[in-house]
Amino acid sequence: MLTKTKVLEFVFEAIKKLNIDASEDAMSKIAATYTEPQFGDYSTNAALILAKEAKMKPLDLAGQIIENLDQSLFEQVEIAGPGFINFKLKTEELLKGIGKELGKMTSSSKEKILLEYFQPNIAKPLHIGHLRTAIIGDAIKRLLLYSGAKVESDTHMGDWGTQFGYLIMAYKKHGAVDDKIYAKLNAQAEADPKLHDEAKEEFSRLEKGDDENRKIWQEIVATSVEEFLKINDLMDILPFDHHWPESFYEDKMPKVIESLKKKKLLVESQGAQVVNLEDANLGFAIMIKSDGSTTYLLRDMATFIYRAGLGFEKQLYVVDSRQSNHFAQMFEILKRLGVTKDAHKNAHLSYGYISFKGQALSTRKGNMVLANDVIVQMEEKVAQIIQEKNPDLKDKSNAVKAISKGALKYYDLSHNRNSDYEFNWDDALDFNGNSGPYLQYVYARLSSILRKETGKGSVKENVEISATERQVMFELTKFNDMVEDGLKDYLPNLFANYLYQLAGLLNKFYHESPVIKETDKAKKQFRLRLVTAGREVFGKGLELLGIEPLEEM
Numbered sequence: 001m002l003t004k005t006k007v008l009e010f011v012f013e014a015i016k017k018l019n020i021d022a023s024e025d026a027m028s029k030i031a032a033t034y035t036e037p038q039f040g041d042y043s044t045n046a047a048l049i050l051a052k053e054a055k056m057k058p059l060d061l062a063g064q065i066i067e068n069l070d071q072s073l074f075e076q077v078e079i080a081g082p083g084f085i086n087f088k089l090k091t092e093e094l095l096k097g098i099g100k101e102l103g104k105m106t107s108s109s110k111e112k113i114l115l116e117y118f119q120p121n122i123a124k125p126l127h128i129g130h131l132r133t134a135i136i137g138d139a140i141k142r143l144l145l146y147s148g149a150k151v152e153s154d155t156h157m158g159d160w161g162t163q164f165g166y167l168i169m170a171y172k173k174h175g176a177v178d179d180k181i182y183a184k185l186n187a188q189a190e191a192d193p194k195l196h197d198e199a200k201e202e203f204s205r206l207e208k209g210d211d212e213n214r215k216i217w218q219e220i221v222a223t224s225v226e227e228f229l230k231i232n233d234l235m236d237i238l239p240f241d242h243h244w245p246e247s248f249y250e251d252k253m254p255k256v257i258e259s260l261k262k263k264k265l266l267v268e269s270q271g272a273q274v275v276n277l278e279d280a281n282l283g284f285a286i287m288i289k290s291d292g293s294t295t296y297l298l299r300d301m302a303t304f305i306y307r308a309g310l311g312f313e314k315q316l317y318v319v320d321s322r323q324s325n326h327f328a329q330m331f332e333i334l335k336r337l338g339v340t341k342d343a344h345k346n347a348h349l350s351y352g353y354i355s356f357k358g359q360a361l362s363t364r365k366g367n368m369v370l371a372n373d374v375i376v377q378m379e380e381k382v383a384q385i386i387q388e389k390n391p392d393l394k395d396k397s398n399a400v401k402a403i404s405k406g407a408l409k410y411y412d413l414s415h416n417r418n419s420d421y422e423f424n425w426d427d428a429l430d431f432n433g434n435s436g437p438y439l440q441y442v443y444a445r446l447s448s449i450l451r452k453e454t455g456k457g458s459v460k461e462n463v464e465i466s467a468t469e470r471q472v473m474f475e476l477t478k479f480n481d482m483v484e485d486g487l488k489d490y491l492p493n494l495f496a497n498y499l500y501q502l503a504g505l506l507n508k509f510y511h512e513s514p515v516i517k518e519t520d521k522a523k524k525q526f527r528l529r530l531v532t533a534g535r536e537v538f539g540k541g542l543e544l545l546g547i548e549p550l551e552e553m
C-alpha cells in the first residue's frame with residue numbers, strides 16, 4: 001500500500017534534482033497529507049516551505065518539482081492554491097492494492113517499550129475508570145504490536161500503601177473485608193480522625209515486617225489479584241506480559257533514597273524526606289512521610305529504575321489526568337538523577353473522567369459506578385435489542401458479549417483520551433450511528449456477501465468503477481498511515497475515527513453497487529474483490545481496537 005511516507009520520498013527525490021540548499025529545519029516541515037477527493041488523493045506543502053530558500057515564487061517552485069517528479073504511479077499531479085501540489089493515484093495502482101493482503105508494518109525503531117496500564121488498587125473495587133485505562137492501554141498495545149514495535153505490558157497493581165492500613169484494621173476488627181469497606185472506613189475516618197491515624201499505624205507495621213499484618217496483607221492481595229486479572233477474559237484485554245505490583249519494589253526503594261542523598265537532592269521538611277522541585281514549578285516531592293512510611297512516588301521511581309535496568313528504553317503510563325503532577329515530578333527527579341536524559345522518550349498518557357448522569361466517580365466516597373455493573377447492564381440492553389432485531393441469531397450468547405464489549409470499547413476509544421465525557425447508553429448502542437455495534441454490523445454485512453460468493457478471481461484493469469468505489473479503494477490504502485497517526489501521540493480515537501469513516505464508505509458502496517445480483521461479470525468480480533479487501537482491512541482495524549469482528553449480527 002502506498003503511504004504518505006512513500007509520496008514524500010517521490011517529492012524529496014524531485015527536490016534533490018533541483019539542488020536547493022535547504023536547511024534541515026525547512027526539510028523537516030515538508031509534509032504529505034490527505035486531501036479532499038475532489039482535489040486528488042495526497043497533497044504536499046513542499047513548494048511553500050522551500051520557496052524562500054530556493055529564492056523562487058512558490059508557484060514556480062511547485063512547477064519545477066512537478067517537472068522533476070517520478071509520476072509513474074499518478075494519474076494527475078497539479079498545482080493548487082498558493083503552491084500546494086496535489087496528487088491523484090492511477091486507478092490501476094489502486095486495483096493492485098485491493099489484490100494484496102494487508103501487511104503488518106515494520107517499525108524502524110528498535111526501542112524496547114514498557115506500557116503500563118490497568119493499575120487497580122487492591123483496596124478498591126473495579127470501577128468504570130479502571131475499564132478506561134484497560135481499554136485505552138490495550139488498544140495502544142495492539143497498535144504498537146501491529147506497527148512492529150517491541151512492546152511489553154505491566155499492570156503495576158496497587159498492593160501497597162496506607163489504604164492497606166484500613167483493610168488490615170477492618171480485618172482485625174471484623175475478620176473479613178468486602179469491596180465496599182474502603183469507602184465505609186473513609187467515611188468513618190472523616191468523623192473520627194483517630195481511625196486514620198490507626199490505619200497509618202497498621203500500614204507502618206506492615207512495612208516494618210509485622211508477621212500478623214504481613215499474613216493478612218498476603219491473603220487480601222492474593223484474592224484481589226485473581227479477581228482483577230479476570231479483566232483479560234471479561235473485556236478481551238491482551239494478557240499482561242508482566243505483573244510487578246507496588247510491593248515488588250519494597251526492597252528496591254532504599255537504593256533510590258541512597259541515590260537521592262548522593263546527588264544531594266533529598267532534604268528534610270516537617271519531618272518528611274522530600275525533593276525540592278520549586279525551581280521547576282513542581283513543588284515538593286515527598287519520598288518518605290513524617291511517620292517513616294514510603295510514598296507512591298518513591299515506589300514509582302524504584303519501578304522506573306528497575307524496568308530501565310531490564311532494557312526498557314521507553315516507559316509509557318496510561319493513568320488518569322489527576323496524576324499529571326505526580327509524573328511530572330517523577331520524570332524531573334529521574335532527569336536530575338541522570339537516569340533518563342530524553343524527556344520525550346517517556347510519557348504519561350493521561351485520560352479524563354467518565355460520568356454517569358452528571359455524577360463524577362469517587363472510590364473513596366463509595367458513589368462510583370462499578371465496572372461489573374456497567375458490563376452486566378450493557379449485556380442486558382444488547383440482549384434486548386438482538387431479541388427485537390434478530391431473535392433467530394445463531395450463537396446469541398457470544399454475540400451479546402461481543403457486541404457489549406465492542407460498544408463499551410468503541411464508545412471510549414472514539415473519544416480523545418484526554419477528554420472528560422458523560423456515558424450515553426443510546427449513543428453507545430446506536431446500531432446506525434458512530435458506535436461499536438454499527439462497525440460490527442458493517443463487517444457482518446461484508447461477511448454475508450462473501451458467504452454467497454467469494455472474491456478471489458482476477459480483476460480487469462479496464463473495469464468501470466464508480467466514484468464511491470474508487471474512494472473505498474483509496475481509503476483502504478490509508479490503513480497503515482492511520483495506525484501511525486494513532487500512535488504519534490498515542491491517540492487511538494484518530495484510528496477509531498478512520499474506521500468509522502471507512503465503515504460509512506463501505507456501507508454506501510454496497511448499497512449503491514449491487515454485488516451478487518450484478519450481471520456484468522467484470523464489474524461483479526471487481527466488487528467481490530473490493531468486498532474481500534474491505535472485509536480484511538476493516539476486520540483488522542476492529543481487532544486493533546480490541547473489538548471482535550462478527551460474521552453475523
